Amino acid sequence: MIRISWGKKFLIPIWKSCWSIAVRIDLPQPDQFAALWATVTGSPLKDPVAGIASDHRELQPGDLFLALKGARVDGHQLLQPAKDRGAVAALVSEAVDPVDGLRLYRVASVEETLGNLARSWRQRFSIPVLGITGSNGKTTTKELVRACLSRSGHPHCTTGNFNTSLGVPLSLLTLTADHTHSVIEMGANQPGDIRYLASLVKPTLGLVTNVAPAHLEGFKNLETIVSEKESLLTADSLETAFINLSDEHCRTMQFRGRKVTFGFDTNADYAGRSDRSSARPRLQINGHTLNLPTAHPALEKNALAAASVARELGISWSDISAAVARFEPVRGRGEVLTFRGLTVINDTYNANVESTRTALEFLRSYPSRGRKIFVFGDMFEMGEAAEQSHAAVGQACLEAGPDAVFTVGNFSEIVARVTSARIPSFHFKSKETLQDKLRRFCRRDDVLLVKGSRGMAMETLIQGLEGN
Missing domain, CATH: 3.40.1390.10 (MurE/MurF, N-terminal domain)
Structure with a gap:
């Protein structure tokens, strides 16, 4: 040895x-x-x-x-x-x-x-490096930036969701002299994670997608999450920060260098506006039109952030438009599936209150001749806020008004309890019994939104329905 x-x-x-x-x-x-x-x-x-x-x-x-x-x-x-x-x-x-x-x-x-090893390897390269963090939308924004940069370059990018203190250094070790840019996703479960990852990545550009209550078991409160995400902007290597004016927590973040703002705000450098005047969803940014592959509100926000970065890195509007129009949603993040006469919105990768509220908004606006059904599994790592957070999902569900609610797990029973007064609601202790019920309940033309934390592996429920 x-x-x-x-x-x-x-x-x-x-x-x-x-x-x-x-x-x-x-x-x-x-x-x-x-x-x-x-x-x-x-x-x-x-x-x-x-x-x-x-x-x-x-x-x-x-x-x-x-x-x-x-x-x-x-x-x-x-x-x-x-x-x-x-x-x-x-x-x-x-x-x-x-x-x-x-x-x-x-x-x-x-x-x-x-x-x-990763820190030393990264220091060999003098290229633009974008660090992306945030409570929601990191992976989709990263993939959209990659798609835009690929139109005229050879970007290096985090593989999948390798955004941890293990995945980030391994991603950095795949960087080569052939790459024109690097886009690194950075996640956090506890205070200090982003600062450590930034010490490896040495980002020259930084983007915080948004801030929402997530991983509260490690952070305890929202203020700590805001501070953790903002720590990306304190990296010594950072030259440009992208600030989301549409997020109340991001818009006040401090940065000593060059700021580029984006958001659904007319004061933003890259001001977005939803365009629903045609059958296909569109996003207007500073007078330029982007055709979106789906009307998911999260994709719209992520596309605005990615387009802002791409433009600052010299990508033309025509290339950005082409990249966004051809973009395929990342698996498990608002992915729309069709089988056996059903439409299933696969949003199973992870869940917190804000991302679930956004997914419910997508379900509410989704065109359908059948019923709209919300299938939800527990949210993990919510700490002392677990009950309150699941109750908030129940309230968001009442606002969205699906035709039926199905929940599985422990804390998700709170969601069903909140919604049961106005919406037919069913709670199950296992995915197997839930799957059996859904097989009997679902009819042709129904639309199902399936969501839950990563630990619930709700995608297996979709696989079971598709296979049967």
Whole structure:
């Protein structure tokens, strides 16, 4: 085993859910990574490494395995399975028994080592780097920016939702000299997360999509969330900040450098206006028209933010218009599916009060000859505000007025209780019994909105309905 010691300590935020996400990357330049490893760690990488993975099940031959300690799984107990999957090396933080054919590198902290590697790799590139954070819309905004930049360049982008203290450094390690821009999504579950991620990303541009009560278990209150998101704008590397004038918390954020404003506000540098004068939804920005693929209010907001960034980076309005018109909603984020005569709005990736309110607005305005049905699973990480937050969803549901409400989980029963006075409402303890009920209840031309927190995996309910 090779032991690597560090002379400098960093505060690494540990995410409760971070290590449950299967994350793997291919290293685009293994030789340069080996040189980086030697420089950062002071120890040579004895074997070429083709990729890096944090889940032994995702490993491919020639990979480096990150032996992370999670709440349920300790990677140090999976070194032999990692070797069996083809790993040639493992980064560990504890004394472990040797594994034949697997070279072990011991460090004080696997997370810290990964962060230091990513930070040093990022510093090799002098290109515009956009850091995106916010309570809702990060991934869709990131993908819209990528689509716009791809019209005339070769942008680097966070893979999927690799927005944690594990996913962000791995994303940075895929950056190459061929990339013209980088767009990095940055999430937060607790105070300090964004500041740490910004220390790795070194963003030159920063965008906060919005601020809403989310991850309250880690943040406790909305004021702490506002402060956390605003910390992106304190990054020393930041030159330009994009400020959302339509969000009451974002519009007052402070930044010492150049500000570019956007929003559904005539005072914004990029002033948006909804246009419902034709069959296809459109967004007007400073006199330019963007045709939207769906009328989802969240997509409209995300498109406005992305267009503002793209224009500031020199992308033409015609290229922005083409990119937005051809954009396909990210899976699980307002995605519209049709099967067996039903229309299903798949908004299952995650949920908080504000994103659910927006989704209900989309359901309310969705054209349909059948009934509109709201299917909702628990919102997680709401802390002491769990009951209040689910009651707020119930009130939003009453305002949207669907024809029926179905809930599943524990706290979601509060939603059904609030709506039951005016809307037929049904609560279930399991998705299996809910699915059986929906099979019997749904009719041709009905529109279902399915939403819930990531931990509820509500997409499996959709898969069950589609398969049956």
